[in-house]
Amino acid sequence: MKLFILWTLFGLSFAQHNPHFRLGRTAIVHLFEWRWVDIAAECERFLGPKGFGGVQISPPNEHIVLGSPWRPWWQRYQPISYKLCSRSGSEDEFKDMITKCNNVGVNIYVDAVINHMCGAAGGEGNHSSCGSWFNTSKKDFPGVPYSSWDFNDSKCKTGSGDIENYSEKHQVRDCRLVSLLDLALQKDYVRGKVAEYMNKLIDLGVAGFRVDACKHMWPGDLENVYGRLHNLNTTWFPSSSRPFIFQEVIDLGGEAISSSEYVHLGRVTEFKYGAKLGTVFRKWHGEKLCYTRNWGEGWGFMPDGNALVFIDNHDNQRGHGAGGSSIITFWDSKLHKMAVGYMLAHPYGVTRVMSSYRWERNFVNGKDENDWMGPPSNSNGSTKPVPINPDQTCGDGWVCEHRWRQITNMVIFRNVVSGQPLSNWWENQSNQVAFGRGDRGFIVFNNDDRDLDVTLNTGLASGTYCDIISGQKEGNRCTGKQIHVDGNSRAHFRISNRDEDPFVAIHAESKL
Numbered sequence: 351m352k353l354f355i356l357w358t359l360f361g362l363s364f365a366q367h368n369p370h371f372r373l374g375r376t377a378i379v380h381l382f383e384w385r386w387v388d389i390a391a392e393c394e395r396f397l398g399p400k401g402f403g404g405v406q407i408s409p410p411n412e413h414i415v416l417g418s419p420w421r422p423w424w425q426r427y428q429p430i431s432y433k434l435c436s437r438s439g440s441e442d443e444f445k446d447m448i449t450k451c452n453n454v455g456v457n458i459y460v461d462a463v464i465n466h467m468c469g470a471a472g473g474e475g476n477h478s479s480c481g482s483w484f485n486t487s488k489k490d491f492p493g494v495p496y497s498s499w500d501f502n503d504s505k506c507k508t509g510s511g512d513i514e515n516y517s518e519k520h521q522v523r524d525c526r527l528v529s530l531l532d533l534a535l536q537k538d539y540v541r542g543k544v545a546e547y548m549n550k551l552i553d554l555g556v557a558g559f560r561v562d563a564c565k566h567m568w569p570g571d572l573e574n575v576y577g578r579l580h581n582l583n584t585t586w587f588p589s590s591s592r593p594f595i596f597q598e599v600i601d602l603g604g605e606a607i608s609s610s611e612y613v614h615l616g617r618v619t620e621f622k623y624g625a626k627l628g629t630v631f632r633k634w635h636g637e638k639l640c641y642t643r644n645w646g647e648g649w650g651f652m653p654d655g656n657a658l659v660f661i662d663n664h665d666n667q668r669g670h671g672a673g674g675s676s677i678i679t680f681w682d683s684k685l686h687k688m689a690v691g692y693m694l695a696h697p698y699g700v701t702r703v704m705s706s707y708r709w710e711r712n713f714v715n716g717k718d719e720n721d722w723m724g725p726p727s728n729s730n731g732s733t734k735p736v737p738i739n740p741d742q743t744c745g746d747g748w749v750c751e752h753r754w755r756q757i758t759n760m761v762i763f764r765n766v767v768s769g770q771p772l773s774n775w776w777e778n779q780s781n782q783v784a785f786g787r788g789d790r791g792f793i794v795f796n797n798d799d800r801d802l803d804v805t806l807n808t809g810l811a812s813g814t815y816c817d818i819i820s821g822q823k824e825g826n827r828c829t830g831k832q833i834h835v836d837g838n839s840r841a842h843f844r845i846s847n848r849d850e851d852p853f854v855a856i857h858a859e860s861k862l
């Protein structure tokens with residue numbers, strides 16, 4: 351019996367670490383604030399053909415609508431009910447997206463906001479994305495329904511009712527995060543409602559969840575909710591597949607709650623990854639790229655099999671959440687391409703690429719006063735479509751980092767080298783490094799203030815390869831630099847520090 355319990359516990363939990371990527375795919379893209387119809391089109395015209403493994407979508411459930419035309423992006427982190435109509439579209443559009451993406455091998459991961467409902471000052475009325483009425487002073491959400499019984503306030507011991515001190519476990523989990531009404535997840539009824547919402551999504555065909563604000567929920571409560579979840583829909587996934595779970599826990603060290611309390615339940619966002627790699631590529635605090643020789647656990651990150659990694663996310667690219675000023679975003683495009691390239695080449699973790707929209711930044715005393723700005727919108731507040739330009743970039747303020755050639759091609763690189771160990775490390779004891787992935791791929795970075803000119807062992811078979819950073823292989827032609835690998839696997843690399851992209855990457859399928 352004991353063995354059986356152990357088996358079910360471990361069997362269940364470790365299964366939730368698997369993203370269930372299809373067709374040898376390896377990377378997730380966060381299409382932040384995209385509409386469902388645009389995601390469906392993007393799966394068919396771009397993500398499927400280019401080998402992306404999945405999309406993290408913005409929360410699909412009903413949320414508060416704040417002002418007109420104010421509508422900050424973060425209104426979607428204030429649930430009103432679990433009905434599937436949101437700024438991104440209707441339930442029918444949502445279903446259509448899941449079907450279209452699944453049919454081209456691209457998984458959908460839902461951003462699940464289950465720690466709380468809207469802010470305490472949300473008021474009364476039906477200013478919500480499906481028009482459900484609610485009243486925050488009575489804590490009444492008939493759209494679910496939740497009533498005042500279903501919230502944690504009686505457990506919270508702070509004067510304000512909000513979290514005041516992150517070094518006290520109980521208040522982080524029982525009080526309100528920035529005044530958001532905190533759900534009582536120890537209650538069977540609340541657990542049931544949350545699981546019902548997530549199961550509806552699983553049955554529709556999603557592959558898993560980014561679970562928002564996990565630090566603010568007790569691991570035991572989450573374990574109970576996850577334990578109630580259905581297996582994935584067998585139209586697209588093998589039978590008995592558990593949903594992929596990746597939990598947002600910000601752990602940069604020094605707080606009462608650490609990510610290790612959650613790793614048995616699913617993967618956890620490794621926030622140290624982007625913060626540290628940002629410091630390295632910016633060369634702050636004496637950091638050098640050569641110090642990443644033991645990148646991963648060697649840098650104090652969580653075990654590889656538990657980590658979900660990213661260079662920036664929707665919070666820290668605009669000063670929310672955590673990570674600080676070292677975070678490298680699309681605003682620093684040259685460094686961003688290199689850092690994302692490094693992440694995708696390196697074997698550690700399940701990788702997520704950010705895809706953003708541009709907003710007008712307005713720094714006052716170092717803080718961006720426009721950090722609230724929502725996605726490109728029409729005058730009635732509805733989100734604009736994502737138009738595709740003739741050169742395949744996106745228009746109307748959508749940045750589409752995932753469509754930048756260097757980043758798309760590195761997503762393909764990661765697929766090609768999947769399963770191969772890190773090999774043939776080289777460095778100049780400064781900011782020039784190179785490494786391979788077995789006999790499948792090789793990458794060289796020059797982040798120094800001088801040129802790189804060196805002959806290296808690549809581990810690749812002899813032949814001429816097309817560099818997928820300066821160009822790519824098209825038919826049997828290479829639109830970028832060509833790299834010649836000799837019979838001893840050696841190749842000569844020249845990278846000027848003044849190059850638009852001072853890195854070079856080749857792989858088995860970029861061979862001419």
Ligand code: AAO
Nearest residue numbers: 424425427428469528529563565600602665670671672673
């Ligand atoms: C909005 C308004 C609020 C208003 C509220 C309710 O901005 O003024 O009170 O509505 O009306 C997003 C936005 C929020 C927004 C919210 C709801 O970011 O601005 O509030 O929607 O609309 C903590 C959580 C983490 C959370 C992060 C933003 O732990 O879970 O805050 N992220 C998720 C989402 C996010 C969303 C929510 C959660 C809520 O990704 O988009 O909020 O659903 C420390 C702690 C972290 C903590 C940060 C920020 O970080 O460790 O746990 O994150 O502080 O409070 C150093 C430390 C580092 C520390 C950091 C900052 O770097 O090493 O650990 O300093 O102090």
